[in-house]
Amino acid sequence: MTTSLEILSPGLISTLQDKGRFGMASSGVPRAGAVDPVSLQIGNALVGNDAYTAAIEFRFMGPKIKAHGGPIRLGLAAETTAILTRADADEDDVEITPWRSFLMHEGDTLAIKPLKGSATGYLTIGGGADVAPVLGSISTYARAGLGGLDGAPLKEGDHIPTHAARATEIDRVVTKPCPLEATPIRVIAGPQDDYFSTDTLTRFTAQPFTVSKDVDRMGIRLEGDEINALPEKGHDLISDGSVPGAIQVPGSGQPIILFTDCQTVGGYPKIGGVIAADMHRLGQLLPGAEIQFEFVDLKTAQAILKQQQEQIEKSIASIAEYVEVGVINQNALYTQNLIDGIVDADRPDHFAGQLEA
Amino acid sequence: MKSRFLMLGDSAFTVEFPTLSGVDGARHVRALRSRIEDKMTAGEITGVLDLVSASRSLTMVLDVFSADFDQVLETVKSLTDGTSDTEETAGRLWTLPVCYEGDYAPDLSEVAENAGMTTDDVIKIHSDTIYDVLLIGFQPGFPFLAEVDPKLRFPRRTSPRIKVPAGSVAIANNQTAIYPWESPGGWHLLGRCPVPLFDANRNTPALIGPGDRVKFTPVSTADYEKLLQDFDAGKLDATTYGEDA
Incomplete structure (x- = not known):
């Protein structure tokens, strides 16, 4: 039986995203991909998928969806809740709490509540979306109509075909989600840090910037005291390669952090590049947020990345059977207490289902 | 040929030929790229996700989890001394x-x-x-x-x-x-x-x-x-x- 998820309402901007499209930059093809790859990884672990399996990425306001031909197992990887309404009118609505997996049956609908305090969430799909990759990726790059469903963001009436879910699995929850760090965004200076005076470079990390309302997958425009290039250098250069995370400074002096869908080459000086371990934090920036930068060197960036990987592994290891609030599950409590932190995420059967009445 | 190596975050770097531009620069970049791609084919450079050719620079995008940044940088450095006049198939x-x-x-x-x-x-x-x-x-x-x-x-x-x-x-x-x-x-x-x-x-x-x-x-x-x-x-x-x- 074919299964699919119907988009009843797409929310503000929802797209299918995986790790992104690599190897095509010299044909002008942007990377695209998940703006918060950490949440995507953990969300996929929740439903037993490979780390970067394509999921529904929703920004600012989530979608409303309906299951066809279920059951379909979904994971809610977001700092928000959702309301699951069963097709059977006699059943009560279920509130789906953040970072848990659940089953949708034929005709069930799910409405995700608006995100608060974060910008992006993922609905991961057990078994993944049955959508053909384009140039090696399912990631949607709408400007050139690549990936996703017909190259476009999700819209009302779309049906995302899904692979069959392993419906016998139990509901699970991430008991220790990865916390978002509150440190400054770490940046490596360059490639055009020599376009700026030492004083300007110091000021770049000393002053706060406000995230403007221009936040999308191409770039995040910042507002703050102007960052000006040296007069003899100017703000125009012979275009060179850009990657997501590069912070370009146009003539206005207001920096733009290039993001996942950014162009492959650019002609503005780039003062620095956000380190890989902090990229997912960019995906959670809301307009109005205040951020600060800190320069680090390559060794420090690599050490931070290693720590982050350990953090993600811990989160994934913390995935446990979901115990409904108010239902005492002696065995699950006992087991979790005993082996907390060393659960093998690849062996969900580690926890025998105890919830069945 | 004079070249500079510029950091682009912790996952990429750019090799630039600051004295070149236009058609000559682009040809020089193509020659370097082809030498790098040969090394990639030979398995002497690994962990490269993408290369971005511009008119006088080439950006190497690396997989932060598998590439040895310093080693790739050193290998690419050793390749920039070559001339641009390797035989090129006409476009x-x-x-x-x-x-x-x-x-x-x-x-x-x-x-x-x-x-x-x-x-x-x-x-x-x-x-x-x-x-x-x-x-x-x-x-x-x-x-x-x-x-x-x-x-x-x-x-x-x-x-x-x-x-x-x-x-x-x-x-x-x-x-x-x-x-x-x-x-x-x-x-x-x-x-x-x-x-x-x-x-x-x-x-x-x-x-x-x-x-x-x-x-x-x-x-x-x-x-x-x-x-x-x-x-x-x-x-x-x-x-x-x-x-x-």
Whole structure:
């Protein structure tokens, strides 16, 4: 039986995203991909998928969806809740709490509540979306109509075909989600840090910037005291390669952090590049947020990345059977207490289902 | 050849030849790229996710989890000393139809006025030149072409258009280009080309590549619209507009 998820309402901007499209930059093809790859990884672990399996990425306001031909197992990887309404009118609505997996049956609908305090969430799909990759990726790059469903963001009436879910699995929850760090965004200076005076470079990390309302997958425009290039250098250069995370400074002096869908080459000086371990934090920036930068060197960036990987592994290891609030599950409590932190995420059967009445 | 190595975050770096630009720079970058790709094929450089060729620089994008950044940097450094004059296979010559008429050429009159010549002169100069492809970038399949005749060199528009239609043929400074996709843009729009420059279903999705050359042929509005229809209907093959040089 074919299964699919119907988009009843797409929310503000929802797209299918995986790790992104690599190897095509010299044909002008942007990377695209998940703006918060950490949440995507953990969300996929929740439903037993490979780390970067394509999921529904929703920004600012989530979608409303309906299951066809279920059951379909979904994971809610977001700092928000959702309301699951069963097709059977006699059943009560279920509130789906953040970072848990659940089953949708034929005709069930799910409405995700608006995100608060974060910008992006993922609905991961057990078994993944049955959508053909384009140039090696399912990631949607709408400007050139690549990936996703017909190259476009999700819209009302779309049906995302899904692979069959392993419906016998139990509901699970991430008991220790990865916390978002509150440190400054770490940046490596360059490639055009020599376009700026030492004083300007110091000021770049000393002053706060406000995230403007221009936040999308191409770039995040910042507002703050102007960052000006040296007069003899100017703000125009012979275009060179850009990657997501590069912070370009146009003539206005207001920096733009290039993001996942950014162009492959650019002609503005780039003062620095956000380190890989902090990229997912960019995906959670809301307009109005205040951020600060800190320069680090390559060794420090690599050490931070290693720590982050350990953090993600811990989160994934913390995935446990979901115990409904108010239902005492002696065995699950006992087991979790005993082996907390060393659960093998690849062996969900580690926890025998105890919830069945 | 003088080169500089520039950090681009912790997952990429750029090799730049600061004394080069234009056609010479692009050729030098292609030569370096081919040496790097040989090393990648031989397994001596690993963990590369992508390479971005520009007109005087090459950016290496690495997998932070598998690449040894310092080692890749050292290996690439050792390759930059080579000359640019490795034998290069000649690129293709593309002869692309362009409609320089009416609404398809919104900035033609203004450019003619600024250049102090007739619109016919502008069309003749723009379409008589054979351009070198410096790089493909900005958008999928977008070719940066050089060099525009000095008489037609103007800086970008002071206020960029919010929507430049797909297929627009444009000039800015010493370069000309074709926008494969609708997008914002600040170049002066001289005409419209019906040939699709990027198709994910083709073996090589980008029609035009660095090292190729491009020439434009003026066509009437009626011919342009017919070509556009035929391309949309899948009756025409874009690759037939190119020939081995």
